[in-house]
Amino acid sequence: xxxxxxxxxxxxxxxxxxxxxxxxxxxxxxxxxxxxxxxxxxxxxxxxxxxxxxxxxxxxxxxxxxxxxxxxxxxxxxxxxxxxxxxxxxxxxxxxxxxxxxxxxxxxxxxxxxxxxxxxxxxxxxxxxxxxxxxxxxxxxxxxxxxxxxxxxxxxxxxxxxxxxxxxxxxxxxxxxxxxxxxxxxxxxxxxxxxxxxxxxxxxxxxxxxxxxxxxxxxxxxxxxxxxxxxxxxxxxxxxxxxxx
Numbered sequence: 001x002x003x004x005x006x007x008x009x010x011x012x013x014x015x016x017x018x019x020x021x022x023x024x025x026x027x028x029x030x031x032x033x034x035x036x037x038x039x040x041x042x043x044x045x046x047x048x049x050x051x052x053x054x055x056x057x058x059x060x061x062x063x064x065x066x067x068x069x070x071x072x073x074x075x076x077x078x079x080x081x082x083x084x085x086x087x088x089x090x091x092x093x094x095x096x097x098x099x100x101x102x103x104x105x106x107x108x109x110x111x112x113x114x115x116x117x118x119x120x121x122x123x124x125x126x127x128x129x130x131x132x133x134x135x136x137x138x139x140x141x142x143x144x145x146x147x148x149x150x151x152x153x154x155x156x157x158x159x160x161x162x163x164x165x166x167x168x169x170x171x172x173x174x175x176x177x178x179x180x181x182x183x184x185x186x187x188x189x190x191x192x193x194x195x196x197x198x199x200x201x202x203x204x205x206x207x208x209x210x211x212x213x214x215x216x217x218x219x220x221x222x223x224x225x226x227x228x229x230x231x232x233x234x235x236x237x238x239x240x241x242x243x244x245x
Contacts, residue, residue: 010072088112
């Protein structure tokens with residue numbers, strides 16, 4: 001079974017700890033605040049009140065078999081950098097660190113972080129699409145440009161089978177599962193199943209394709225703007241040239 005270490009009990013670490021402790025108690029927690037340690041000691045295997053900036057103390061406390069370490073010192077950038085570097089030297093394979101800016105994220109990756117989480121940015125990435133569209137019910141960035149989302153079936157597709165809708169070719173999205181708007185359970189579907197207006201489709205695809213499928217208008221990129229302006233100029237010159245013939 002995997003073993004976990006939580007070093008610094010900031011908001012992100014506390015949230016992750018509460019979830020992971022529902023699955024396993026193979027967890028070591030270290031923080032200098034006795035009140036925070038007291039809050040979580042019943043959820044974990046071992047909990048220590050200690051100064052994690054003390055490298056020797058960190059070595060003594062952490063088992064060699066730790067698979068995943070979560071580092072969250074809120075706004076203490078120096079502590080996050082030092083502990084991340086020391087965890088890397090100790091051979092921890094997966095080091096997840098909370099960061100507050102892109103600049104700090106880059107430095108954390110250099111010193112050993114395998115995943116850097118900017119809670120505000122990631123929360124915004126999930127919430128903003130839901131604000132932009134009335135047909136998006138959930139939106140989860142997966143990595144790179146890939147996302148998964150729950151999208152209410154467009155009116156134009158009601159009554160069609162998934163084969164007839166041909167969403168992969170027309171919209172660039174793949175349907176993973178279907179559930180009704182008033183249900184929390186996904187169901188299997190077959191080729192003959194016909195979509196209804198309150199179906200929610202769990203789809204995967206690029207962010208742009210999912211946005212388009214859910215009715216979010218995309219602003220043209222600078223390249224597209226330039227292309228449009230170039231086309232307009234060519235057409236204008238062509239019309240002008242014809243008028244002079």
